[in-house]
Amino acid sequence: MKKIINNPDQVVDEMLDGLVFAYDSLVERIPETMVIHRKEEQNGKVGLVSGGGSGHEPSHAGFVGKGMLSAAAAGQVFTSPTPDQVLEAIKASDEGAGVFLIIKNYTGDVMNFEMAQDMADLEDIQVETVIVDDDIAVEDSTYTAGKRGVAGTVLVHKILGAAAEEGSSLEEIKELADRLVPNIKSIGVALGPATNPEVGNPGFEIEDDEIEYGVGIHGEPGYRREKLKPSKELAAELVEQLKKNFDWSEGDEYAVLVNGMGATPLMEQFVFMNDVKKLLVDDEGLNLSFRKVGDYMTSIDMEGLSLTLLKLEDKQWLDYLNAPVETISW
Numbered sequence: 001m002k003k004i005i006n007n008p009d010q011v012v013d014e015m016l017d018g019l020v021f022a023y024d025s026l027v028e029r030i031p032e033t034m035v036i037h038r039k040e041e042q043n044g045k046v047g048l049v050s051g052g053g054s055g056h057e058p059s060h061a062g063f064v065g066k067g068m069l070s071a072a073a074a075g076q077v078f079t080s081p082t083p084d085q086v087l088e089a090i091k092a093s094d095e096g097a098g099v100f101l102i103i104k105n106y107t108g109d110v111m112n113f114e115m116a117q118d119m120a121d122l123e124d125i126q127v128e129t130v131i132v133d134d135d136i137a138v139e140d141s142t143y144t145a146g147k148r149g150v151a152g153t154v155l156v157h158k159i160l161g162a163a164a165e166e167g168s169s170l171e172e173i174k175e176l177a178d179r180l181v182p183n184i185k186s187i188g189v190a191l192g193p194a195t196n197p198e199v200g201n202p203g204f205e206i207e208d209d210e211i212e213y214g215v216g217i218h219g220e221p222g223y224r225r226e227k228l229k230p231s232k233e234l235a236a237e238l239v240e241q242l243k244k245n246f247d248w249s250e251g252d253e254y255a256v257l258v259n260g261m262g263a264t265p266l267m268e269q270f271v272f273m274n275d276v277k278k279l280l281v282d283d284e285g286l287n288l289s290f291r292k293v294g295d296y297m298t299s300i301d302m303e304g305l306s307l308t309l310l311k312l313e314d315k316q317w318l319d320y321l322n323a324p325v326e327t328i329s330w
Helices: 008-022 083-093 107-122 152-166 170-183 231-245 266-283 315-322
Strands: 027-029 035-038 047-054 071-077 099-104 127-132 184-192 210-213 224-227 253-260 287-294 303-311
Touching: 008 027, 008 035, 008 047, 008 071, 035 083, 047 083, 047 107, 047 152, 071 083, 083 099, 083 107, 099 107, 099 152, 099 170, 107 127, 127 152, 127 170, 152 170, 152 184, 152 253, 152 303, 152 315, 170 184, 170 303, 184 231, 184 253, 210 231, 231 266, 231 303, 253 266, 253 315, 266 287, 266 303, 287 315
Parallel strands: 047 071, 047 099, 099 127, 253 287
Antiparallel strands: 027 035, 035 071, 184 210, 184 303, 210 224, 253 303
């Protein structure tokens, strides 16, 4: 294992301190916690909180700031933050209008965030939630019952963050979230595994000339392995799977996110986006009115990428995606 770290047991703690030092105009670390909180002056609006295991950077701390998250709770690598950490994030984000939790669908995350919600209720903080389950690759895989929450979660941060910034109530944000999440679907492909610095070994084994479709962001199993293929054939496979899950017609409007898994160069991500464009725009006739490429929900040093589509069934969602933010990573 080659990593630029010190003690593996301290990697998350040191990462958070380095992040805050680098971007101290935007965020702060709540003392004695693993919670990153935005420095923006309080405005009495709904607070947004997300989080999860570390190793997915820039998710979630990179999206803390004006127009997106109020706070993010970090766990150890690939491990959910504890309920008391999530509660601290809720308390720091409460400005009197309630707090909304954005939870990826993993058993530990769901359990701990919902426990924190119950704890917040005892402190008279009104909390609502949504569970993001955008990964269409498999169901009931490692760590989860049902579909996993992956890169589409970042689009939920952005849209709900814009709604909160606009002054939407907690009830309105809950209604928006419940409409939004079913319209987001993602699927990925891995070329190589991630190595957890706290473990020291790759999370799975794959031959140099193999790929695996549908691998999760913690290295959970996908649905098929085969020999490495050109980008256009990888894109065709992922688009085919997404088409099965969307009832699209020519002229429909979508947002598209090509997300790197941590060790895939932008050169390759842009090649893949070009292939996606040919399939979805030239062949299927879709209107991709919002497009984004980069590392947003990673898996440490995994080689691979994911493709997310959001059906823009509400014109306001596009406005929310394009609304300005002040964050580290959007």
